[in-house]
Every structure is written in C-alpha cells, then in structure tokens.
Amino acid sequence: MSRILIASDAWHPQINGVVRTLERLARHLPELGAEAIMLTPDGFNTVPCPTYPEIRLTVAPPGSIARKLDAVDPDHVHIATEGPLGFAVRRWCIQRRRLFTTSYHTRFPEYLAARLPVPVDWSYGVLRHFHNAGAGCMVSTRSIEQELRGRGFRNLMRWSRGVDAELFHPGRNRAVLDLPRPIYLYVGRVAVEKNIGAFLDLKLPGSKVVVGDGPALDGLRRAHPEVSFLGTRVGTDLADIYAASDCFVFPSRTDTFGVVMLEAMASGLPVAAFPVAGPRDVVGNSGAGILDDDLQAAALAALAISRERCRQVALQNSWQSATRQFLDNVTGVHRTFASHAFA
Incomplete structure (x- = not known):
C-alpha cells in the first residue's frame, strides 16, 4: 500500500470545505490501495491567525517538522495549504529532492x-512561487484552472469534490425549523470574504437562516436581528437543517468550489448564487439552481425548482470518484517523473 503524506494547516477544530475534503480523502484512499498520513497542526504549538483567531497557525522549528517527515518517509507528499506547515514541508521536499x-x-x-491593504497581484506572486515548485497543482474546477493559468501557474490538474448522499438527503426531519416559509439558508464561515451581507440585505418573504461561525458573526447578528443565526452545526443536525429549508443562498464571489452547494442540492435544495467561479462550475446550467447578478431574483426563482432535480444533480458527485481523481493525479506525476528520469 502506497503511503501518501498530506500536509495541511487547516484541520480540526476548523469546519470548512478544506477540512471536509481532506477528511473524505483520508477515509477513501485505503479503498484504492493507498494510506493517508495526515500532518496537521495537531501536536505542534499554534498561534491564532491575525484577524481570524478561529484559525490556528503552526509554530514549530523547521527541524522538528523535517524529523517527522524523515521518520515517516512517505512514497508521496501532497501539500494542501500554503500556511506555515505547508511552507515547511515544501522546504523539506526541495531539500530532499522529493516529488x-x-x-x-x-x-x-x-x-x-478584504482585511489589509495588500495588492492582490503581490499575494498571487507568492502563491505562484509556492505552487510552481511542485510537480502538479490540483484545482477543483475549470474556472479556477483557467484563472490560475492566466496568472502563470503551471502543471495544473483537476481534483473535484463530492457529497455524502446518505447523510444529506431530502427525507430527513423537516420539522426542525419552525419558521415562516419559505426558508432561505446559508451555511459556511461567517466572515467578510463570504459576502453574507448580500444575502441578509435581500427583501425576501419568509425567513433567513445562517449556520456557521466566524469573525463577522457578532456584527451581522446585531445588524440583522430578524435572521436566525444557529451557530455551528455538523452531522445529522446540519443535514436536518438543509432538508428543512426551501432554498440555499450562496452569496460568495470568492469561493473556489463550495462543497456546501453539493450538500444543499443532495438535500433537495435549489441554489441561488451569483454567476461566478464556484457556482458556475457546481451548478452551472444543471437546472438545480439559478445564477444571476440579481441575487434576490435568483432566490425567488429558485423556489420553483423541484427537489428531485437538485438531488439528481448532486448524485453525480461522489467522494469515491473525487478520491480516484486525486490518486490518479499522484500516480500520474510519478509516471511522468520516471519516464523523464530514464529517457
């Protein structure tokens, strides 16, 4: 069984799409004959991320991380995030000439x-330097692939996402939300980059529900006392809330994918979103949602979409197929390296 070390600065207790994706990857890789060895902030000293204390950043001497990697000696290394841990593992790979x-x-x-006066082009320059040192950079959608290629990123490979269709389905307890209908739902981090205000400012009939936590929560709760803020929910509690709602509103203009949209559709919820990367790739012209620069019009029109159609579209995305895609990418770069080495 091949051993794949996956390094990620994002891990529990964080609840986000990155953590969910890596959890599923680690769960399904053994089914395909590979073992996932997770290297996360667990076991290291951490400090809160400036402006976002819920995220903890690893503080560890590079030598201690290098010793852990030497002891594991994995067959392949995958770096999932560009944080302190990711940079330390990247350094180890380059020093050891490891793919x-x-x-x-x-x-x-x-x-x-969105938080500091840092030019976007500067930050992309740092990320480009980080990712181009590897044998391949995996991206979730065609839109993001095109965007990054235009910014000079090389060796881009597709790695999609999936949904747990057994957990998220329309037949769950719809009585958990005793609110005037229709119920419009948002699930995700409550932070400035998620553009949640664009949803909460809409003039919509019925009720609005927000599930999640983050640095913008207190301010939004004060500004919108009419909205039901339910905090963080996971597992069956979250699945029940999806099934009990009528429309999923995804106001973000910056997400690279949006796993929550798949969870919503698997639960029978139509999606209302802006026509940007993420929604364009996940929902697109599937008939499971409405994409419109007028988010209010999108939310109202989405109510006419059948729950069955939403579920059908979501079922086209499984974590098993996403894991196979990841493993194919890994084996592919090793085949390419071997062919070049012996050419």
Whole structure:
C-alpha cells in the first residue's frame, strides 16, 4: 500500500470545505490501495491567525517538522495549504529532492485584500512561487484552472469534490425549523470574504437562516436581528437543517468550489448564487439552481425548482470518484517523473 503524506494547516477544530475534503480523502484512499498520513497542526504549538483567531497557525522549528517527515518517509507528499506547515514541508521536499504535489483551495489574495491593504497581484506572486515548485497543482474546477493559468501557474490538474448522499438527503426531519416559509439558508464561515451581507440585505418573504461561525458573526447578528443565526452545526443536525429549508443562498464571489452547494442540492435544495467561479462550475446550467447578478431574483426563482432535480444533480458527485481523481493525479506525476528520469 502506497503511503501518501498530506500536509495541511487547516484541520480540526476548523469546519470548512478544506477540512471536509481532506477528511473524505483520508477515509477513501485505503479503498484504492493507498494510506493517508495526515500532518496537521495537531501536536505542534499554534498561534491564532491575525484577524481570524478561529484559525490556528503552526509554530514549530523547521527541524522538528523535517524529523517527522524523515521518520515517516512517505512514497508521496501532497501539500494542501500554503500556511506555515505547508511552507515547511515544501522546504523539506526541495531539500530532499522529493516529488510533491499541491492543491489550491482558497483565494487567499482576495481574502487578505478584504482585511489589509495588500495588492492582490503581490499575494498571487507568492502563491505562484509556492505552487510552481511542485510537480502538479490540483484545482477543483475549470474556472479556477483557467484563472490560475492566466496568472502563470503551471502543471495544473483537476481534483473535484463530492457529497455524502446518505447523510444529506431530502427525507430527513423537516420539522426542525419552525419558521415562516419559505426558508432561505446559508451555511459556511461567517466572515467578510463570504459576502453574507448580500444575502441578509435581500427583501425576501419568509425567513433567513445562517449556520456557521466566524469573525463577522457578532456584527451581522446585531445588524440583522430578524435572521436566525444557529451557530455551528455538523452531522445529522446540519443535514436536518438543509432538508428543512426551501432554498440555499450562496452569496460568495470568492469561493473556489463550495462543497456546501453539493450538500444543499443532495438535500433537495435549489441554489441561488451569483454567476461566478464556484457556482458556475457546481451548478452551472444543471437546472438545480439559478445564477444571476440579481441575487434576490435568483432566490425567488429558485423556489420553483423541484427537489428531485437538485438531488439528481448532486448524485453525480461522489467522494469515491473525487478520491480516484486525486490518486490518479499522484500516480500520474510519478509516471511522468520516471519516464523523464530514464529517457
């Protein structure tokens, strides 16, 4: 069984698409004959991320990380995030001349620019330097691939996402939300880059529900006392809330994918979103949602979409197929390296 070390600065107790994706990857890789060895902030000293204390950044001497990697001696290294841990593992790979891949999950340049006066092009320059050192950079959608290629990123490979269709389905307990209908739902981090205000400011009949936590929560709760803020929910609690709602509103303009949209559709919820990368790739012209620059019009029109159609579209995306795609990328770069080495 091949041993793949996956390094990620994002891990529990964080709840986000990166963590969910890596959890599923680690779960399904053994089914394909590979073992996932997770290298995360667990076991290291950490400090809170400036402006986002829920995220903890690893503080460890490079030598201690290098010793861990030497002891594991994996067959392949995949670096999932561009944080302190990711940079330390990248350094080890380059020093040891070890093949590695990376993945691009988050638009950090836009997220940083939303908080600090840092030019987006500068940040992309750092990310380009980080990812181009690897044998391949995995991206989740065609839109992101085109965008990064235009910014000079090389060796881009597709790695999609999936959904747990057994957990998220329309037949769950719809009585958990005793609110006027229709119920419009948002699930995700409550942070400035998610553009949640664009959803909460809409003039919609019925009720609005927000599930999630983050640095913008207190401010939004004060500004919108009419909205039901339910905090963080996971597992069956989250699945029940999806099934009990009528429309999923995804106001983000910066997400690279949006696993929550698949979870919503698997639960029978139509999606209302802006026509940008993420929604364009996940929903597109599938008939499971409405994409419109007028988010209010999209939310109202989405109510006419059948729950059955939404479920059908979501079922086209499984974590098993996403894991196979990841492993094919890894084996592919090793085949390419071997053919070049013996050419």
